[in-house]
Structure formats: structure tokens, C-alpha cells
Amino acid sequence: MAAVTFDPTPAPPEAATDDHLLAAWLAEQAGRRLLEVRSEGLEGRALKDAGDQAAHELLMRLLAEHRPGDAVLSEEGKDDKARLQADRVWIVDPLDGTREFSEPPRDDWAVHVALWQRGAGDGSTGDGDLVAAAVGQAALGETFHTGAPPVVPPSTSEAPRIAVSRSRPPEFVHGLATELDAQLVAMGSAGAKVISVARDVTDAYVHAGGQYEWDSAAPVAVARAAGLFTSRVDGSPLRYNQDDVYLPDLVVCRPELADRILAWIAEHGV
Ligand SMILES: Nc1ncnc2c1ncn2[C@@H]1O[C@H](COP(=O)(O)O)[C@@H](OP(=O)(O)O)[C@H]1O
Ligand SMILES: [Mg+2]
Numbered sequence: 635m636a637a638v639t640f641d642p643t644p645a646p647p648e649a650a651t652d653d654h655l656l657a658a659w660l661a662e663q664a665g666r667r668l669l670e671v672r673s674e675g676l677e678g679r680a681l682k683d684a685g686d687q688a689a690h691e692l693l694m695r696l697l698a699e700h701r702p703g704d705a706v707l708s709e710e711g712k713d714d715k716a717r718l719q720a721d722r723v724w725i726v727d728p729l730d731g732t733r734e735f736s737e738p739p740r741d742d743w744a745v746h747v748a749l750w751q752r753g754a755g756d757g758s759t760g761d762g763d764l765v766a767a768a769v770g771q772a773a774l775g776e777t778f779h780t781g782a783p784p785v786v787p788p789s790t791s792e793a794p795r796i797a798v799s800r801s802r803p804p805e806f807v808h809g810l811a812t813e814l815d816a817q818l819v820a821m822g823s824a825g826a827k828v829i830s831v832a833r834d835v836t837d838a839y840v841h842a843g844g845q846y847e848w849d850s851a852a853p854v855a856v857a858r859a860a861g862l863f864t865s866r867v868d869g870s871p872l873r874y875n876q877d878d879v880y881l882p883d884l885v886v887c888r889p890e891l892a893d894r895i896l897a898w899i900a901e902h903g904v
Contacts (some may be wrong), residue, residue, distance in 0.1 A: 640667050640692065645700060653766035654781030657747045657852075660696055661779070664689040664728060664745040665772025672738055681736045686710050689728030689745060697724055704749075707879065709848045715877070721752040723875050725764075727848035731823025733801060741773035742800075744825030746852035750875045758871045767855035769825040783859035784832040786888070794891060795819050797827040797836040804842040804883075806904045813898050814891075828853030828886045832860045838887035838895060842867050842904040847879040854886065863892040867899050 642663040649656040671688050672681070690710035697706055705720035707713060709727045717723045724747065729735055731743030748767035755763030768779035778784050794816040798807050803820065811818050819836050821827050827839040828850070851874050854864045866872060867883040874881075883904065885895055 657768035658779035661768035661770030665770040725851040734822030742826040745770040748851035764855035767852040842883035
């Protein structure tokens with residue numbers, strides 16, 4: 635298989651002990667692998683499947699090599715519930731925005747690599763919390779990570795811009811947009827949408843109606859490190875490494891928008 639011939643660039647020596655740098659390196663390697671898959675002439679379903687599979691296999695191989703003692707939860711793998719007893723769990727989405735990946739030259743797809751650690755956090759997120767993460771956007775040539783979090787510039791837009799799913803935008807966002815006098819910006823990939831807030835392409839990302847832990851773990855950890863607001867749509871904390879990995883909704887935004895967004899959702903529902 636082509637995955638065996640793929641040659642990762644060597645991990646930086648610091649990644650042996652620094653989880654932020656390891657996450658960034660992993661996301662970058664999987665992104666390079668995905669660009670390679672995208673150049674092989676496949677289309678549609680075949681391209682989606684090849685991308686999901688190649689990025690998953692590479693991440694599993696590299697995690698086993700560099701962090702052999704840690705558990706892994708991957709969108710493309712079997713959920714081994716031993717992770718519920720583990721102290722460290724990598725939560726990965728090898729290819730988020732699979733649909734957009736299969737529509738070159740779109741760049742709204744990403745590799746998500748996050749680390750959940752037992753005992754981390756203030757207790758509000760359960761037994762632990764996210765401690766390191768990277769969102770790789772290979773088609774942009776960038777990897778956003780918690781080791782050097784993005785610096786969010788002041789908003790360049792007078793009216794707030796709300797990122798929403800391109801294929802499954804929740805119905806309620808239209809009412810919210812009217813209330814905030816906001817524009818909706820349709821985009822693929824949860825990671826690309828969260829990072830669009832950090833990059834001042836948008837000011838908020840709101841989703842409801844379905845998603846899983848791997849869709850938001852890495853982007854949310856990077857967003858928090860960048861000083862952005864993150865929560866469920868009811869304002870409660872996003873909790874990871876749960877028994878049920880369904881995590882259907884979230885809000886990520888500039889801190890100054892959080893109160894208005896949550897208040898509108900509390901009043902009108904999703
Ligand atoms: N209603 C829903 N139910 C389940 N998963 C959903 C969903 N809406 C979005 N997602 C998942 O969230 C990710 C971002 O979606 P979108 O691009 O529409 O914003 C996608 O991940 P994958 O591409 O990894 O499958 C998609 O599958
Ligand atoms: Mg996903």
C-alpha cells in the first residue's frame with residue numbers, strides 16, 4: 635500500500651517529551667499524506683475513503699511509535715473502551731471535512747489531533763480535559779496548535795460573521811443571524827470553521843444537530859488556547875473522553891459575542 639512508502643519528516647527531538655509539538659507534527663504528517671492521496675487521480679467516494687483510511691493508518695502508526703502507552707479514539711477506528719480507564723487518550727479525526735477534501739481545490743478540510751488527560755481541568759469537564767492539540771490545514775499550508783496558539787487579531791468586520799456547516803447548517807442559525815445582524819459563512823469541516831474564528835475569517839461558529847468528540851476536540855483545545863470562548867449551545871462545558879462520544883452541538887466565538895449568542899439560544903432553542 636502507498637501508506638507504507640510515505641516518508642514522514644523526522645519528528646522534532648522536543649516532541650519526545652512535548653505533547654503540543656507531537657500533536658503539531660502528527661497533524662502535519664497526516665496532512666502531507668492527504669495531499670499525496672489527493673494527487674493520485676481518485677474522485678468522489680474513492681477519494682474520500684482513501685483519504686480517511688490513509689490518514690488514520692498513518693496517525694495510528696505514528697502514535698504507536700511515539701506514545702506507545704497512550705490510548706487512542708479515532709473516527710476511523712474501533713472504539714476501545716479501555717480509554718475510559720486510561721490516563722492519556724488521543725482523540726483524532728484523521729480527515730475532518732471529508733466531503734470538501736474530495737472537491738479539490740477546496741481547502742476547508744483538516745486533520746485533528748488532541749490529547750485528553752485524566753486530572754486536567756477544573757473539574758467542570760469531568761475526570762479530565764484536553765491538554766494539547768493541533769489542527770492541520772494542509773491545503774492552507776498551516777498547522778494551528780496549542781504549543782504556539784494562534785493570536786486572534788481584532789475583528790475586521792463590523793457585522794459578526796457566523797461560520798456554519800456547508801451541508802448541514804442548523805435551522806436556528808438564521809434566527810440567530812437576524813438577531814445579531816450577522817452574516818452566515820458556509821464552510822466544510824468543524825476544524826476549519828473553528829480555526830476561521832481564530833483567523834478572523836469569521837467571528838463565531840455555531841453548530842447543533844449532530845457531531846462526535848473527534849469533530850471538535852482538537853479545534854476546541856486550540857480555540858481555548860487562543861483565548862476564544864467554547865461551550866455547548868446551552869452554555870455547559872464541552873466534555874471529552876466520555877462513554878458516549880456523541881457531542882452534537884457547540885459554540886466557539888470571540889469572547890465578547892458569547893453572552894448574546896447563548897442568551898438567544900436559551901430563549902429560542904435549537
Ligand atoms: N448532523 C450531524 N451528524 C453527525 N455528524 C455531523 C453532523 N453535522 C456535521 N457532522 C460532522 O462534523 C464534521 C463537520 O461537518 P460540516 O463540514 O458539515 O460542518 C464532519 O466530520 P467528517 O468530515 O469527519 O465526517 C461531519 O460528519
Ligand atoms: Mg469530522
